[in-house]
Amino acid sequence: MGDQDVDGVRPPRRAWVVAKQLPARTDSGGRQRIRAVIDTYAEVFADVQVVGFDAWDDWREQLPAHVVVHPVEAPQATAPAVLRSSVFAGKWYSGRLRALLAQQVRGRDVVHVDFPQMAVNVPADVRIDVLDMHNVESDLIDRRLRTEHPRARWLVRPEVARFRRFERAVVRRAVRVTACSRRDQEELAAAGVQSLFVPNGVTEPAGRSPQPGTASALFVGAVDYGPNRAGLRWFLDEVWPAVLARTPQARFTAVGRALSDVHPREAGEPAGVAFHSQVPSVDPFYDAADVCVVPLLSGGGTKIKLVEAMSRGRAVVTTSVGLEGLEEYRSAVVVADDPTSFADAVARLLRDPAEAQRLGKVAAEAIAEDFSWRTAMTPLRDLLIGLRDN
Structure with a gap:
């Protein structure tokens, strides 16, 4: 009966968050952001399933009971995954992650994909409701190659182009796209993509110590x-x-x-x-x-x-x-x-x-005032409430 129970009543919508890297003790900026995203989903949905790479146990213990984490071992690229997407996306492929989504995502579930590369793990018949770009990744890779590896850039240009095509296909596939900077919004708009601005925040320190003056x-x-x-x-x-x-x-x-x-x-x-x-x-x-x-x-x-x-x-x-x-x-x-x-x-x-x-x-x-994670996630929270109640 699909998403209907035996009484013909639809159950509450469930959310899936597909994360490239789950939060860890030495949080990078990207890990801080995905933690804030997961916290926002936990505020809005009564059932949140999180799947991704590199979780640590203490973090899972800090989550409310209605958030379930499915940690997956390191991705394992396959030739078909690379051929479908490019080296830059294919290296994030996990057969186990893809199978988990194929088997467990229901028709009315809300699916959030963190980074366009992770879409390589989302089966074609699973709708991507929210794609968090973080960056226009193809542009970021091209800029990094220009500054860090200028000689290698010419060798990998075909792969960058393949990844850009994959990234744009993922963007078109997603119902909503979010970006964390105005520059990335401008890049997306130039490609004909409308996006929602969900800025980055920062974990507020418990207190601010005076500078020690020790050079x-x-x-x-x-x-x-x-x-x-x-x-x-x-x-x-x-x-x-x-x-x-x-x-x-x-x-x-x-x-x-x-x-x-x-x-x-x-x-x-x-x-x-x-x-x-x-x-x-x-x-x-x-x-x-x-x-x-x-x-x-x-x-x-x-x-x-x-x-x-x-x-x-x-x-x-x-x-x-x-x-x-x-x-x-x-x-x-x-x-x-x-x-x-x-x-x-x-x-x-x-x-x-x-x-x-x-x-x-x-x-x-x-x-x-501007950069608490809760404030930064307000646009996403409003979007998710609309998805939940639809």
């Missing part, structure tokens, strides 16, 4: 994400030595997932640098920092780590790419795009704790 700089970011890895390498190689030349007592700490895989290098790292990977909490590191750096040379969407650093009341030095999607906050951060000006900005703030304190306070006040 300490901090980077927070998962370096298994290409733009973070390239930006950190640029900062270590081209910026930090110049900071030390200006401020010999300065110290720099990098914190984030997968740092232990690439740092420190066998060839050695600059002086005054410490690396911490897979930490249980980033709070102590923010507490110990005077200045946060977001040295991105590529990337898309709103940079959650920049918002997070601002919310902690830390002075922030970033690039124009790091500020994309947050241009209205330019007066609350320092923007520098070349190694010399970036080093000048970091060293100046490390030498002047009062100015770093002032800028951190400006940043925290600017972010406080």
Whole structure:
């Protein structure tokens, strides 16, 4: 009888959230966003099924009873999946995930897909009600190749083009599309796609500690994400030595997932640098920092780590790419795009704790009201209420 029970009454609608990466202790920006999305679905629907990669048990225990998590082992690309979509989407294929959706999704279920790549796992007869783009991924990949791997770009151009066609087919397949930055909305609109703006937010700190005044700089970011890895390498190689030349007592700490895989290098790292990977909490590191750096040379969407650093009341030095999607906050951060000006900005703030304190306070006040996750998810919450009641 499809979605009708024995009395002919339709049961309440159930929601499925298909996530590329489930939240983890060392949350990246993307993991923070999907956690906020899951929390929003849990507010609206009485039955929420979450399926994705890399869950951790403590996170599931924090969820209400009506949210069920189906963690799936790492994706396993197959030749048919790659041929259907491209290498960039096919690498996220999981036969188990696809089979689970094929067997358990009912006709009236609401299906949310997190990142267009994950649509490679959604059977053709399953409707995608909401597609959260995060970024226009094909554009993001092309920009990363231009800045990080210019020689490789020419070799993989056909795959980028295939992925762009797949991505646009997924966008057309979805009933509603959400984007997290105005720039991505503009990119989608240029392709004839209307989208709903659901911005990024930030997890509000329990409290803001005063800056210690110890000439300490901090980077927070998962370096298994290409733009973070390239930006950190640029900062270590081209910026930090110049900071030390200006401020010999300065110290720099990098914190984030997968740092232990690439740092420190066998060839050695600059002086005054410490690396911490897979930490249980980033709070102590923010507490110990005077200045946060977001040295991105590529990337898309709103940079959650920049918002997070601002919310902690830390002075922030970033690039124009790091500020994309947050241009209205330019007066609350320092923007520098070349190694010399970036080093000048970091060293100046490390030498002047009062100015770093002032800028951190400006940043925290600017972010406080606009970037709570609950506020950011309001457009999605309104959309889901409409879907639930339809």
